[in-house]
Amino acid sequence: MTPVAPTDEMSSFEAVNWFFDQSARRLGINEELQELMRHPWRELTVSIPVRLDNGKVKVFTGYRVQHNGARGPYKGGIRYHPKAELDEVRALASLMTWKTAVANIPFGGAKGGVVCDPGSLSQSELNRLTRRYIQNIAHVLGATRDIPAPDLGTNAQTMAWMMDAYGQLHGYTPGIVTGKPVELGGSYGREAAPGRGLVYCLEEWASLTHFPIQGTKVVVQGFGQVGSWAARLIGDLGCIVVGISDINGGIYNPRGLNVQDVLAYSLSHGSVVGFANADAVGGTELLELPCDILIPAAVENVIRADNARRIKAKVVAEAANHPTTPAADLVLQERGIVLIPDILVNAGGVVVSYFEWAQNIQEFRWDEDRVNQELAVFMKQATQGVVETAKRDNISYREAAFSIGISRVARAIELRGFV
Numbered sequence: 001m002t003p004v005a006p007t008d009e010m011s012s013f014e015a016v017n018w019f020f021d022q023s024a025r026r027l028g029i030n031e032e033l034q035e036l037m038r039h040p041w042r043e044l045t046v047s048i049p050v051r052l053d054n055g056k057v058k059v060f061t062g063y064r065v066q067h068n069g070a071r072g073p074y075k076g077g078i079r080y081h082p083k084a085e086l087d088e089v090r091a092l093a094s095l096m097t098w099k100t101a102v103a104n105i106p107f108g109g110a111k112g113g114v115v116c117d118p119g120s121l122s123q124s125e126l127n128r129l130t131r132r133y134i135q136n137i138a139h140v141l142g143a144t145r146d147i148p149a150p151d152l153g154t155n156a157q158t159m160a161w162m163m164d165a166y167g168q169l170h171g172y173t174p175g176i177v178t179g180k181p182v183e184l185g186g187s188y189g190r191e192a193a194p195g196r197g198l199v200y201c202l203e204e205w206a207s208l209t210h211f212p213i214q215g216t217k218v219v220v221q222g223f224g225q226v227g228s229w230a231a232r233l234i235g236d237l238g239c240i241v242v243g244i245s246d247i248n249g250g251i252y253n254p255r256g257l258n259v260q261d262v263l264a265y266s267l268s269h270g271s272v273v274g275f276a277n278a279d280a281v282g283g284t285e286l287l288e289l290p291c292d293i294l295i296p297a298a299v300e301n302v303i304r305a306d307n308a309r310r311i312k313a314k315v316v317a318e319a320a321n322h323p324t325t326p327a328a329d330l331v332l333q334e335r336g337i338v339l340i341p342d343i344l345v346n347a348g349g350v351v352v353s354y355f356e357w358a359q360n361i362q363e364f365r366w367d368e369d370r371v372n373q374e375l376a377v378f379m380k381q382a383t384q385g386v387v388e389t390a391k392r393d394n395i396s397y398r399e400a401a402f403s404i405g406i407s408r409v410a411r412a413i414e415l416r417g418f419v
C-alpha cells in the first residue's frame with residue numbers, strides 16, 4: 001500500500017488504519033496479514049423497536065463490531081450517542097484490538113453503538129432499549145466470546161440491564177459484561193480506572209523521561225467518567241488543574257481550580273459553566289490554553305490540523321478515544337509536542353474490566369487496594385514498553401504503541417494458524 005498524506009476529512013476508520021498502516025509497514029508485516037488485521041471480523045447491524053412512554057413505537061439502530069479475536073474474547077464498550085455510526089464503531093473496535101494488546105490483557109477488540117440520545121429517553125425507555133439490543137446481538141456475545149462494557153452515554157446501570165437481559169436467555173452470567181454495579185459483581189475501582197490508569201501512565205512516563213511533573217499545569221477537556229476522574233486524581237502527582245470543560249463550555253483559572261469544588265458545582269448545576277473563581281472559556285478555546293499537559297477526555301477528532309498549530313501544551317495525553325486526527329498528529333510531532341496515545345493512556349478502563357471478568361469467572365472479589373495495585377503494574381509495564389520502543393526505534397509514542405499491539409496480534413494469528 002502506498003502511503004497517503006493524511007487529512008482531517010478522513011473517516012474515523014480510515015484514520016485509525018492510517019496509524020495502523022504506518023506501523024505495520026515499518027514492522028515489515030506481510031501484506032496478507034496486514035489486510036487480515038485491518039478488517040473487522042464481524043459487523044452486526046440490528047433494528048431495535050422500542051415502545052416509548054407515550055405509547056408509540058420507535059425503531060432505533062444498533063451496531064456491534066468484532067474487530068479481532070486472535071488474543072482472546074472480543075472486548076469493548078457500547079456507546080449510546082445520536083451520532084453513533086458504523087464507520088466510527090469500526091474505528092473504535094480496531095482501537096480496542098490494539099489497546100488490549102498494548103496493555104497485554106487476553107482480549108481482542110470490539111465496540112458497539114446505539115444511535116439514540118440517552119438524555120432524552122426515560123430510564124424505563126432506556127431499560128427496554130438496552131434489553132432489546134442485547135436480545136438482538138446475544139447470539140454473538142458470551143463470557144468467552146464477546147464482552148461489552150460502558151462507553152459514552154452508558155454506565156453501570158446500563159450494564160446491569162445487559163447482564164439481566166443476557167441472563168434471561170442463558171442463565172446467570174456476570175462475566176458477560178464489565179463495568180457493572182459493585183452489588184451485581186462489578187469490580188471495585190472500575191469507575192475510576194480510566195482516570196487512575198492515566199495517572200499511573202503519566203507518572204511512569206515522567207519518571208522514565210525525567211520530566212518534572214510536580215507543579216505542572218493541566219487542562220482537562222471533558223468532565224464525564226474519564227475526565228472527572230483524571231482531574232480528581234492528577235493532583236496525586238502534584239499537578240495543578242487550571243482548565244476544565246464539559247459539553248456546555250469551559251472554565252479557566254491560571255492559579256488552579258479546586259477540582260472537588262468544581263465537581264460538587266457541576267453535580268448540582270449540571271455543568272462546570274458558571275463556577276466562581278474562574279474565567280469562562282469556550283470548549284474549543286480551552287484546548288489552546290497555556291498549560292503543560294493537555295488531556296482531551298471527551299470525543300473523537302477534536303485536535304485537528306487547524307487547531308494543532310495553536311496548542312500550547314508540552315504534552316498531550318489522550319484520555320478520549322481517537323481525539324487527534326492523523327494530520328494533527330503530524331503537526332504536533334513537527335512542533336515537538338509529546339503525544340501519549342489513547343491506546344496506552346486510557347487502557348486503565350479495559351484493564352480493570354479484565355480484572356472484573358477474571359473475578360466473575362472465579363466467583364471471587366478483590367478489594368480496591370488490590371485492584372489499584374494490579375492496575376499500576378499493568379499500566380507501568382505497558383508505558384515502559386512504549387517508551388523503550390519509541391526510544392529504540394526513534395519513533396513517536398503512538399507508532400511505538402501501535403507497533404507493540406500489531407506485533408502481539410500478528411504473533412497470535414500466526415500461532416493459531418489462521419492463515
Ligand code: GLU
Pocket residue numbers: 075076077078147148149150151152178321346347349350351353
Ligand atoms: N469503553 C472503554 C474503552 O474504550 C472500556 C472498554 C472495556 O472495558 O471493555 O476502553
